[in-house]
Amino acid sequence: MSGEDILGQLERQLKPYRDQVETFDRIPAKGRGEEEVLALLESLARREEPRWRQGYASGAVYHGGEEHARFLAKAYALHAQDNPLHPDLWPSSTKFEAEVVAMTARMLSGDEVGRRRRGAKVVGAVSTGGTESILLAMLAYRDWGKARGIAEPEVVAPVTAHAAFRKAAHYFGLRLVEVGVDENFRADVEAMRAAVSEATVALVGSAPSFPHGAIDPIPEIAAIAEERGIGCHVDACLGGFLLPWAERLGYPVPPFDFRLPGVMSISVDTHKYGYAAKGTSVVLYRSEELFHHQCYAATDWPGGLYASSTLLGSRPGGLIAAAWASLVATGEEGYMAAAKDILAAADRIKAGVRAIPELKLLGDPLFVVAVGSDTVDVYRVMDHMTARGWSLNGLHHPAAFHLAVTRRHAEDGVAERFLSDLAACVGEVRHSPPSDEGMAPLYGLAAVAPGELVQGLLEAYIDVLYEV
């Protein structure tokens, strides 16, 4: 199957769906009535909602309870105009942000929190998502290194670290030195140690990693960083709001947060298991000096004195208010109860996957269930799952897919539906010929085609997404 066939398939998937609602490729000469516009919005939302609401998505919607969603929407609506860039107009926005940072830092054992307090140890900001938090931390380490005379700073990370680290390296001219992982997909600590050079500014570990949900050996990684006097960034975007409760529930969670003296920064997403609306994350630092490297100030700009703490200028105060509302309304008890349900559902799913002879569970994860196989084409299994409505994440090196377990999967019967569909799909794949449709051909191509070709295909894919 060629790249063009694959793009044609994507166009076919998107087109009928897009055509069902009136298309706008220019601003209408006369504005439509609000009722009509809301009806258009609602018709699309109603069509998309059942799939994630019924737990067919991996990750993506981490809470999704109707009442909670309504609550977040109300919190957003109350502060929809707010912008923390104007603290004179919206001091509440700065309050919400500072408190989201403080609550998150405290959850991750940053006991002395608060930007302005004397002796504060953990400081940080609210960003728009995990990727931005990671970009900011990498920018901070780069400039921390440059301030120490390192002309070409390097960051050492396991290959399983999120693509956002590659993006940071690409954007900011950092050299990302990637090392391998062990049989359980955890960073190879000795390889990390060996990869440290005079130019290394930081080591990275995930808690847990996106692909396989593996928690890297953070204590060992942080110890190397401490010994070398460099940074250690923990990417807890996915696990930061689950692992503290998992630990209290007695699950095996090695220390990964500010309890470890070598951990200098953490990225942690409110918009995942913090159950906030999409568009917020937190980046935390043990040192104010590091934090200042992510901030920007213009002192002689004709537009006035300008200072901002994250990549954006104006920021969505409404989303920060909604994140604050989520933390305050959920409370430790709520997070603990959610973690308990999610981890129990994940345990049932992991056991069910292990019981399907053709499949294997990759590594020893807590709540991200990555599935591979030595006997069937897992991408075809994933395609058959897609045909049944599931939206799973394809992985490669090795071939696999995963389900990040959320509250949606903890609802009655969802985990069981996943497992029975999975067993049925394995049977279908064993007894039917391969198809040209789906992700299997794309991953098949990616496995053999030169990198530039696949890169070109992904760029064309982005273009297709923007077609009206």
Ligand SMILES: Cc1ncc(COP(=O)(O)O)c(C=O)c1O
């Ligand atoms: C471990 C990890 N880090 C970073 C990210 C990036 O987060 P976002 O998609 O919010 O930018 C993700 C997203 O799933 C993740 O799982």
